[in-house]
Amino acid sequence: MSIGAVVRRIRAYGGQFLLLGVLTVVITLLISGVPRITNRLTEQGLREHMAQQLPARRDITYTIGSDAGSSVPSNASAGQNRLDVLQEAMPDHVRPAVSERWYVADGPVGRLTGPDLKRNNLLVELGLRAMPAVPEAATMVDGRWPAEDVARDEPTQIALSADTARKLDLRVGSKLQLALPESKVPSVPVIVVGIFAPNDPSDGVWDSLPQLLRAAEPLGDGQPFIAVGLTTIGALDHRAAEGVWLTHSWRYRVNGDALDAGRLDLTIDELQRLEQTAPTGLQVVQGVDVPLREFRDALASARTLLAVIAAGVFATLAGLVLLAAGLAARRRRGEFALLRARGGGSTTVARRTLAESLLVTVPAAAVGWLLGTLVPGAPDPTVPYAAAATVLIALALPVAALATSGGAGRRDLVRLRPSARRLTLEASLLVLAGLAVVLLRRRGLTLGEVDPLLVAVPVLLAAAVAVLALRAYPWPLQLVSRLAARARGSVAFLGTARAGRAVVSAPLVVVVLAIATAGFCAVVSSGIEASRDRAASERIPGDALVTGDRLAPDTADALSRLSGVRAVAALATEPGQRPARTKVGLDAGINQVSVLAVDAPALARVGEAAGREATIPPAMLAETGDGPLPALVSPAVATDLARAGLDGSAFLSLQGQRYEFRVADTAESFPLVTPGTERFVVLPLQALPDRPTVAVPTGFVVAGDGLDTEALRRTGDEGQQRYQRGGVVSGGERPRGAEVQTWAASRQEIGEGGANGLLAFGFASGAAGGTVLGLLAIAFTVLAGARARGQVLSRLRTLGLSRRQWRGLLLVELTPLVGVAVFTGAFVGALLPLLLTPLLGLSAFTSGMPVRVAFEPGLVVAVVALGALALAFAVAIEALNNRRLRLGEVLRLGEES
Template sequence: MSVGAAVRRVRAYGGQFLLLAVLTLVVTLLISGVPRLVNRLAEQGLRAQLNSEPAERRDISYTSMMAPATSQRTAMGNAAERFDALATAMPPEVRSAVTERWYSVETQAARVVGPDLAARKLLLDVSLRAMPDIHDASTLVEGAWPNETYIPDRPIEVALDVDVARKLNLRAGSQLRVGKTDEDGNLLGGDPLLVSGLFRPVDRQNGIWNTLPQLLQVIEPVGDGQPLVAVGVVAQSALNKRAVEGWPIQSNWRYRLDVDRVDARKLDQLVDGLQVMQRNQPSDLTLTQGVDVPLRAFAAQIEAVRTLLAVIAAGVLATLAGLIVLAASLATRRRRSEFVLLRARGAGATAGARRSLAESVLVVPVAAVLGWWLGTLVPGSPDSTMPYIIAVTVLVTLALPLATLAAPAGGAERRDLIRMRPSARRLTVEVSLLLLAGLAAVLLRRRGLTLGEVDPLLVSVPVLLAVAAAVLALRAYPWPLLLVSRLAARTRGSVAFLGTARAGRAAVAAPLVVVVLAIGTAAFCAVVAAGVDASRERAAAQIVPADAVIRGERFAPDTIDELGRLPGVRAVTRVLYEDDERLAADQLGTDAFVGQTDVLVVDGSGLDLVARQSQVDLSVPAALRTALPGPGPLPAIVSPAIAADLAKAGMTDSAFILVQGERYEFRVAGTEDRFPLLEANVNRFVILPWQALPTRTTTPVPTTLLIAGDSLNAETLRVAGDQGQERYQRDGTVTGRERLLGVTVDTRADVRRDLREGGANGVLAFGFVGGAVGGTLLGLLAIAFTVLAGARSRGQVLSRLRTLGLSRRQWRGLLLVELTPLVAVSVLTGALVGAVLPLLLNPVLGLSAFTSGVPVRVAFEPSLIAAVLALGAVALGFAVAVEALNNRRLRLGEVLRLGEES
């Protein structure tokens, strides 16, 4: 068989081979390019996630105990040696991600006195720190750096940050003394201390300045009569001398992970490496790291989205595979007379298949290589997809010869005369397919799956269910059409009768399956996306069940009135939250031995008002909303775990809980799995009604404030919250001695935005958009194949009817009546499959990683009906347009003259 003859045949049937080549190119492009794009989006999301955290969150810190040096070696030499040893001992995954490293040694803070401090009556403790890299990270402003050469009887030289020195009334040349103090705070002797110079950091964001206590700021006193705390830089030789003299010292080694070096594909290995470091930390050191928390959260999202992408990819690739089969079948059908003639001239049974194989080899591998090359141009880290590319190329190359072998060897036949009753063999295959799809779905729900892995059962279940639904639709839809056709036969005109009769006998088994697969994939993406979005709304309402929330330590009671006077505020309510409280069996505090619980005290009616004013769908239990002061235990809403423990201990009607120093008796009035303001992983809690609390010696004060309002300014709320905390500390019944931390303000809009934009949401959005758009386009293409599959027989019928006087308008009506049932059945079946699949797969997809732990609920969306109707209209218009173009190309008169298989 000559290559030239194969090339001529490829040119002669160029349109068919072009279609096969385009489909091959699309498949290999998706296999090669989509993983790169997913990896790129994942890396971008990971960088955004880590960059949103404080830079020091990426630090891995080792800290020694503050104690006198136990070794005769110099303190700095020992610290430098361990600095390299600790880095070498890191797991390779962690060590490769570390770029910046720092270490320092410092003394315990000691009292410092001097005339410049006394001039402003400043009480000051200073810690002396040696930092080898400080000269490169800062600029000397005044004086000189501490001398590295140790000279006996010379004062300890220290350098200070210029802003710190200004706040402490110090300058280059200030004479001080440093040492221990007695019980009254008086300095005992002490050593001379000289401020040798002042420096300013080149870049305050440089990680070298993140060591605690801060070098660039003065630490405010934590209580009345307490000293300020500052850190000064000394020479390494000076610190070694203090260590030898017995001053307590502490070493710190910090290693910062570079965001650009963290591979999103290897997060599990990195987290495992951090856990190994945690378990194997040296006994004399304390390891501190918090980067595993955002890494775990992002890894959970990536695992969930990769599992979802596997489902979407299975639907898209199965649709493309079906289109390739349809293209090969259509090409073989158009050339059936050619293969019959070969057999008639004495060729073997495989002659046509060998001819088709030679033609495919000329087209398919070239298209596959081109698609693979285009995929490599997509930015992103590559995955090992070459085996899949080779497998797809081989299978598509064999599609055309296999279709040739499967084609009937006989001559022309009437394909429009399809029996309503299928053969026993076909019924057996279809029943087996239905049973297999049902069994696979049951096994998937019972067995579950491992997120992040491509599970063969997971990717096969959507395809099996779609094919099963298509089979059922094929068996069901001719029956109502038969009834409609009989009714149409009794009416005037032939358009309705002929159209419904032909639609009921249409042979569209394979094309309709492909349409259902495509539309089902698109509908699945739309339904799941809507479910995730609705669940994010519920998650935002759980985190902030108002327009804004202010969280602090304790607020003065009048803070509610102050907030109410702010512009835009409509309602404010109070909440008290305490964690890890123990339940008691009596007023004396006898331990009930039922574990610890979180306590939330809410004003039931106030919470209900704020939720309604904020348009939050929150149902406050009646036990909390209607409770009033009175004798007996308070009605409480508890979690199922607490309810079970109390029932087991026989304390359902009477238990005690401590709230801000006062013990309150309560009874179980109801249970809730979750409650607003509590984290998703909290499963032990007690909710008390604030308005029903009995009068006690001390009045509870709120720790959280919920605000409903319009155009709320977060900074204004923060200022009001801080002022409320300061008033409580100044005027409260028990005046606070420790400086309160600043409040945090969260708005529901900000929480909703963070849930939608943070983490791996870019990959998730790509999956939804790509699946919906790709499924819709492939569905339309499959409908075009469905139309083309019966175009020849329809052309012959229309040619005959046109010669009998059928007008052009009647011809279009007949075409519309014939195609409408087919398009409607395929689109509706696909939409139904796409709506049912989320109900089956949602529990195993792990999408709660994108909703702050709130379970994703997939429910019926009314908008889906409008989308299906619009898609059906577009599909029908597309089908009619394809049929009209095809008839114009074939010219109906020639179709009638050339016969059945022209």
């Protein structure tokens, strides 16, 4: 068997081998390229996730006081030298991830005095800090940096941030005295030699506490400003030599770019062991393992979901390969029969087709693999999988050739009854699919691992439902055919009769599997998006949330006057309160709860105006009431109150006043309660009884269109100032301004970062791939019966069937087949999420909100549109095939084309 003969046969059947080669390229391209894409998206997601974290969750901090384990004060110079030593001692997977590091030496906070402070009657406490990294991260506005070589008996030189200097009304040249309270160390003179401004306020160098850039405002009358002055290592060494105890900290920032997403478990374990392996006397504080653990859980869920999608896509491709091989073998049935008639055996046919298949699939697999290597991203060791796939594809044609019978009977005129073997196989498939579903639901699965059972369930379920559809759909068609036989015209009768006798089981299963994969992606994606909307609405049940320390009650009217605002609801929060038995505060022996008081009727109006209605117990909507306040409590609190016999009457403190409440209803969560809070009590703010001190709002929920965030923030700040200055004794400026959070920003935050990019890629590729492969499978379904339909149409055309009637007959025959395939696939796609969603851990992508799969009218519209597209595609394929076959020639005796 020469290569030339093999090449000639490939050229003779070029279309069939081209299809087999294209499928090979696609499969090996996916095997080679998809892992690269997932690895790239995983690394990108890890970087984004770490970049979104607060400094406390990105830093590893070693701290030590000079009195820890030693009676001799250590100096700052020795502490600075340990910056390299501590990093070198870190575990192997943690040390390379450190991108920035800072050493900080702090002296104790002392009382600062001087003429400039006395002039403004300011009370100030100052701490001295040495931080060698600051000069590179700041610009000197006035003066110079403190000098390192200052004699011990000279004043300590300090530099202040521009904000601190402004608040304290200090300038370059200000002379001060710093005295440590309850210390035998004499006060030391301090002089301001420089005022600096940060180059980038978000730089990690400024994250040390207390803040170096900003002086903390007094919390009340008689309270001091808290400020930090920057000095030198040498100046703190002088203080240490005088007997002042210093505090040292070495802070290392972990960069997400340097972390290996494939070794998250090892990194997390090493981070948790840092506290045990820290040098003697050092305390280690790190929160890096928390975001890494969150990302790992989300990544495990995403990979599990991707495994389900990949199983559907690859199973569909495998089915298409089998269909292509079967179609090629049927077209060459006469050739194989002639080979056997000339003395060839089954091995002859197998060798011939295997040589042809290898000559096509091996180069195609190499091309697909090389194209996959061009995809950016880290590779995975997938060469064995690509080689195995190539071998299986190459064997598909020989197996199909051996399974093809040599006869050419008239199969278009009789109804083929399934054999006992086939019925047994189908019944076994149904039982196996049912057992697999039950076993998966009972056993569960380990997220992040490719579970064979999880991979098999979608394929088995799609095949089982397709078999049921195949057995069921001819019955209504036969009834319609009988009714059409009594009517005038032959198109409807012939079309329904032929559709009822169609035998396309294998192509239909592939279509169902492809459409089910696309439907699964669409349904789960829609469920996740809806759950993210609910999660954002739990945080902000309106369009914006304005929060502060305490805001004047008339802030609600001020917010209502802003442009676009349609509704406003007040709220007050106070965490860490213990329920009491009596008004005087007799403890009830119940753990602490978070208290939320909200204007329930106003919140209902806000939710309605924003399109996010909150479920509020009717009892809480009353404006006033007698007796205990009706409260909504979490199940854990309700259980504790019932056990203590206080579900009908208990007391809680809110802003210094105790209020009696009763349990009106229970709920796992409530809008404005921090997600994940298991112990909370919600009180009706509008129904609070009169007290000497009225409960003041700490925030407002706003609903409206085109809200101006800056105007909301400014109005909140003004409300805080009015409250602060509205009492008998006016306080100072609040330490923080009002904060504004919008629903849109919260929703965007939930849907971005982490492994969401990987999840979006899985949904997009699964939906698009399933749709395209489904259309391709429909083309195979059409081509599987093209010869028989061509013969019938040719005979009918010779009997006078017009071109218009021919098209109508084709449409009537193909509509049931395509409709059953598409809608069965859509049904399986909607059924799979109901079975698998509780097992996939998708709440990692919805901020803890459970994902519920619900009916979406848009999905029905999409299915109908897909069915129409599939039908048009099927009719076009049939028309092209009939034009290529030239219907007038298929009636020739023995023609099998």
